[in-house]
Amino acid sequence: MKQLDGKVAIVTGGARGVAKGVAAAFVKAGAKVLIVDREQDLGEATAAELGAFGDVAFLAVDLMDRAALPGVVDEAVRRFGRLDTLVNAAQASQQLLLKDTTVEAMDLALGTGLWATFLLMQAAYPHLVASRGSVINFGSGAGIEGMPTQASYGAAKEAIRSLSKTAAVEWGPEGVRINVICPFANSPGVEIWRQHFPEAYAAQIGKVPLRRIGDCESDIGAAAVFLASEAASYVTGQTLMVDGGQVRSF
Template sequence: MSQRFDNKVVLITGAASGMARATALRMGREGAKVFCADINAAGAEETAAAIRAAGGQAQAAAGDIGEPAQCRALVDQAVARFGGLDVLCNIAGRGGLRAFTEETVESWNAAFAVNVNGPFHLSQAALPHLLARRGNIVNVASTAGLQGQAYMPAYTASKHALVGLTKSMAVEFGRKGLRVNAVCPGGTATPFLQTFAVPEGAEMDLIGHMQLLPDMARPEDIANMICFAASDEARFVNGALLSVDGGTVAA
């Protein structure tokens, strides 16, 4: 396997499971020093331990990215542990299916806290370190950030906001050597998908159009794109929205 991340320092949120864990493991195999962050401390440590067992370097830390102070602390810990920062992968997310009329202030605010505010605060804290190394940010949005999707108003709105943040930062900092891209997965077989329970009385055809192919992506499929976007192979890719959805948004 190529060593695209040899001696690169990478901070990954949501690293306890799913596509973030798959990304952490792959980057670790490719030489990265991986800082695994998640609100699930035990899960983050399991991922870091797996990287170390395979001969890589990794450190785990617990943190709630919905809290600005904890975002800054995670960046500070990663830099203190590994001496700098080259890549920030904002992968942690919060979602679920809910009829618009059943959306609550609490669930709306929680979605934005994790899906938008977290990446914003992490990116702001990481910015000087990333600029110093001409690094990059990979945000994980969703097909819900590219098109309207029924029964997920907070998730869709927050992922559209993350897409907007990606584009804004890409334009503002591109000339300074910082790339910012968004990977937009469709349905992916991860524990996260278990939060997407179909609301009672939902029109199933409105949900069915979200998935073009009969099967779902694997976490590794999304990790492959994240790793490409974060690597020097994508040196001329900036402000891109990279769909990994089997063609769903093309239909």
């Protein structure tokens, strides 16, 4: 039996990058997946591609539209009949030095990251209680350690980790698990960075003990499948660094 047979998941930002890798891993592990993304054409193409491996649907939503977020959960339950895992992987931000970071840039990072995560968790809560399900949120080493030009991004990611800790404590008695993944993977954004700043990219890889960058599906997606599966039924309130040892948390 596949690890996630019979399970239903929502994956935000699933049209590309790390979130697409998570969606692919979930589908191949047997889950039914609703991919949520603002890019209609790319989202539909991703759903069609992953549909070769299982049951996948796509919903076009701009996560900055707070009023639309409860409808994401409603659509997953309407289409698939239940909800077992909410994966909040989407995040938009601008790379700016702190002195140049605008209120608008902070609003973008917090809106697509913290606010979307918070509102989707609230909407998903009763369904996750019913299924004794889980939430997988995405943090970042940029928030844990601090990185130049990542003021808004890092702030949003650390706020998400704090929210996750609270949820793990409050929702644990009802059987709902909350965990965070901090990835380092070959997403399109990282690939653009590699092309434009090859020396900085090589230097960053050199800081990774495993001396390679992670794969969106086989590394990050596999970790997410584990956290969503029964194998992790006693794991909650944790931040899992899936970054090749770049940030050492022990």
